[in-house]
Amino acid sequence: MKKKIAIQGIRGSNHYKALTELFNEAEVEALECNTFQELVKAVVTGECEKAVMAIENSIAGSILPNYRLILDHQLQVTAEHYLNISHNLVALPGQDLTDLVQVKSHQMALHQCSNFFSNHLHIHLIEDVDTALPAKIIAEHQLRGVGALVPKGSAELFQLTTLAEDVQNNSLNETRFVVVEKQAGTSLEADKATIQFEMTHESGSLAKVLNTMAAHELNLSKIQSIPIPYDMWRYAFIVDLSFSNRLQFQKAFSEISKISINPTCIGQYKSGKS
Amino acid sequence: MKKKIAIQGIRGSNHYKALTELFNEAEVEALECNTFQELVKAVVTGECEKAVMAIENSIAGSILPNYRLILDHQLQVTAEHYLNISHNLVALPGQDLTDLVQVKSHQMALHQCSNFFSNHLHIHLIEDVDTALPAKIIAEHQLRGVGALVPKGSAELFQLTTLAEDVQNNSLNETRFVVVEKQAGTSLEADKATIQFEMTHESGSLAKVLNTMAAHELNLSKIQSIPIPYDMWRYAFIVDLSFSNRLQFQKAFSEISKISINPTCIGQYKSGKS
Numbered sequence: 001m002k003k004k005i006a007i008q009g010i011r012g013s014n015h016y017k018a019l020t021e022l023f024n025e026a027e028v029e030a031l032e033c034n035t036f037q038e039l040v041k042a043v044v045t046g047e048c049e050k051a052v053m054a055i056e057n058s059i060a061g062s063i064l065p066n067y068r069l070i071l072d073h074q075l076q077v078t079a080e081h082y083l084n085i086s087h088n089l090v091a092l093p094g095q096d097l098t099d100l101v102q103v104k105s106h107q108m109a110l111h112q113c114s115n116f117f118s119n120h121l122h123i124h125l126i127e128d129v130d131t132a133l134p135a136k137i138i139a140e141h142q143l144r145g146v147g148a149l150v151p152k153g154s155a156e157l158f159q160l161t162t163l164a165e166d167v168q169n170n171s172l173n174e175t176r177f178v179v180v181e182k183q184a185g186t187s188l189e190a191d192k193a194t195i196q197f198e199m200t201h202e203s204g205s206l207a208k209v210l211n212t213m214a215a216h217e218l219n220l221s222k223i224q225s226i227p228i229p230y231d232m233w234r235y236a237f238i239v240d241l242s243f244s245n246r247l248q249f250q251k252a253f254s255e256i257s258k259i260s261i262n263p264t265c266i267g268q269y270k271s272g273k274s
Numbered sequence: 275m276k277k278k279i280a281i282q283g284i285r286g287s288n289h290y291k292a293l294t295e296l297f298n299e300a301e302v303e304a305l306e307c308n309t310f311q312e313l314v315k316a317v318v319t320g321e322c323e324k325a326v327m328a329i330e331n332s333i334a335g336s337i338l339p340n341y342r343l344i345l346d347h348q349l350q351v352t353a354e355h356y357l358n359i360s361h362n363l364v365a366l367p368g369q370d371l372t373d374l375v376q377v378k379s380h381q382m383a384l385h386q387c388s389n390f391f392s393n394h395l396h397i398h399l400i401e402d403v404d405t406a407l408p409a410k411i412i413a414e415h416q417l418r419g420v421g422a423l424v425p426k427g428s429a430e431l432f433q434l435t436t437l438a439e440d441v442q443n444n445s446l447n448e449t450r451f452v453v454v455e456k457q458a459g460t461s462l463e464a465d466k467a468t469i470q471f472e473m474t475h476e477s478g479s480l481a482k483v484l485n486t487m488a489a490h491e492l493n494l495s496k497i498q499s500i501p502i503p504y505d506m507w508r509y510a511f512i513v514d515l516s517f518s519n520r521l522q523f524q525k526a527f528s529e530i531s532k533i534s535i536n537p538t539c540i541g542q543y544k545s546g547k548s
Contacts, residue, residue: 037385058501061338068335107403111311129381129401172506204488206497207481214478222509223480225496227332232446233547235496273507 002029006042006051009033012154013132018083018177019052040069043180050078050181057085058174060108067226067238070180070266077178077194077267078185085173086152087113090135090160092144097163101145102126104134109149116167123147135160176272190268191242193249197260198228198236206237209256216252218243236262242271276303280316280325283307286428287406292357292451293326314343317454324352324455331359332448334382341500341512344454344540351452351468351541352459359447360426361387364409364434366418371437375419376400378408383423390441397421409434450546464542465516467523471534472502472510480511483530490526492517510536516545 005023007015010032019030031048033039042048053070056062070077087109091100102124103110103117109131110117117123128134135148139158147163155162199205213220218241225235243249246268257263279297281289284306293304305322307313316322327344330336344351361383365374376398377384377391384391384399391397402408409422413432421437429436473479487494492515499509517523520542531537 035381035385056501058506059342059503061342061498061500064335064338068333107309111309127403129403170504172504174506201493203491203493204485206494207484207488210481210484211478214481217477219475219477220480222499223497223511224335225498226335227330229333230444230446232332232448237497 004031006031006039006048012157017151056176075180076184079179080272081177087149087168089164090155091147093161100147103147104128105149106131113167115169189270192271193268194266197263278305280305280313280322286431291425330450349454350458353453354546355451361423361442363438364429365421367435374421377421378402379423380405387441389443463544466545467542468540471537
């Protein structure tokens with residue numbers, strides 16, 4: 001029996017593509033979730049052991065509400081994967097570009113392909129709540145004159161034809177996905193960690209934590225302020241750290257724990273960038 | 275003639291409510307923009323002098339793509355305003371809660387009201403790309419059986435009736451809006467600034483900048499990593515600082531400029547929290 005892994009969206013979405021790059025397709029099956037809330041619930045209730053969740057994009061930045069979901073449900077990040085984002089324009093077989101009257105997609109995807117569409121002004125762009133879903137609907141209802149944007153290699157999942165490849169403005173577009181689980185990862189290869197902590201209002205308190213990281217030669221790659229629920233406009237900090245030695249990280253984290261509030265290790269895992 | 279100010283969304287949206295709390299309604303008129311890109315364009319082209327733009331929410335966190343838009347178009351933050359987010363359920367006059375078959379709204383708004391709707395399971399929730407727009411459509415097409423969520427006090431703008439007030443789960447929900455313009459603000463009352471800078475990859479370089487801030491008694495209220503465009507997975511930092519003395523900030527900023535790359539002051543303004 002194939003192992004179920006939760007994704008946001010349907011087969012043919014970027015989440016699905018990330019799943020197939022992370023796992024052997026013959027061994028896993030996607031549990032399609034409408035929202036990130038549902039995805040997290042599937043892991044928490046034990047319906048799936050793992051979920052694949054987008055956490056940041058190289059153009060749009062971090063998806064902060066997903067950090068909130070991970071924290072609120074005490075999940076652990078056990079792996080990460082960087083997916084190159086490509087948008088292929090697809091439609092029913094037999095259709096060509098001049099037949100298209102409208103393209104339906106998520107606002108962000110339409111925006112990322114604005115240059116292409118400015119050369120095809122006969123196509124009316126319609127915002128949808130999802131990217132892959134319009135492709136599924138085109139196929140199911142055999143909608144002529146309507147196009148959708150799907151990741152490279154996904155047209156055949158919907159039995160649609162590709163009218164134009166890589167229609168995105170910027171080819172430097174990657175999304176970072178994380179695998180989340182209830183249990184912490186145990187990989188001895190871990191060279192990256194994500195931690196969370198809060199600080200007192202004392203001036204310079206964050207500087208002290210960063211000095212500790214530097215003293216232990218941890219490399220801070222990213223830092224985000226994230227609101228603390230029910231504590232209006234107070235923030236926690238989420239930091240990505242890379243290190244060459246796991247023990248070094250553990251030592252530093254124990255020191256950071258002494259000078260911060262509610263320190264939490266959200267995960268230790270192997271960097272997805274080699 | 276009323277001064278035009280760009281907002282995202284339509285009259286009756288949270289942006290519109292923020293506009294009316296920031297400015298005298300008798301003197302200003304909303305320029306309704308479909309997207310944040312359009313809103314920024316209206317300021318850049320001079321169609322409006324100012325725009326009101328959501329920048330973060332106390333539950334969902336920062337809207338990082340909006341920081342990107344401000345930076346890319348070299349706009350300045352000249353004011354900020356905190357709006358309490360309330361959701362009132364509205365429908366056509368004469369309808370009551372039991373008549374409703376569906377409620378259309380933005381996914382985030384529906385999620386924020388999940389407790390209310392779990393007590394009214396006969397109502398089917400339908401995701402839309404906007405909150406106020408469904409209210410406008412209900413009114414224009416006189417749609418019976420359909421409800422929408424609008425901010426408190428906005429039902430009359432659409433000539434709709436309020437079926438339930440404050441249906442959000444969490445009453446501690448505020449959105450921070452900023453006013454953006456092409457020119458920097460000149461308020462002598464400024465006690466807050468937003469700055470951006472990049473760092474070298476050298477370990478501990480961010481710690482040095484934070485130490486400088488602390489030495490000048492600037493209070494770091496928030497820090498975000500934001501991707502640098504066309505430089506895959508390198509980040510710039512955006513920091514909110516508060517201070518009691520504007521000269522002190524200027525001195526610190528000049529020192530920070532010496533130890534960072536591409537330092538930019540995105541705005542000096544009066545804090546919206548008294």
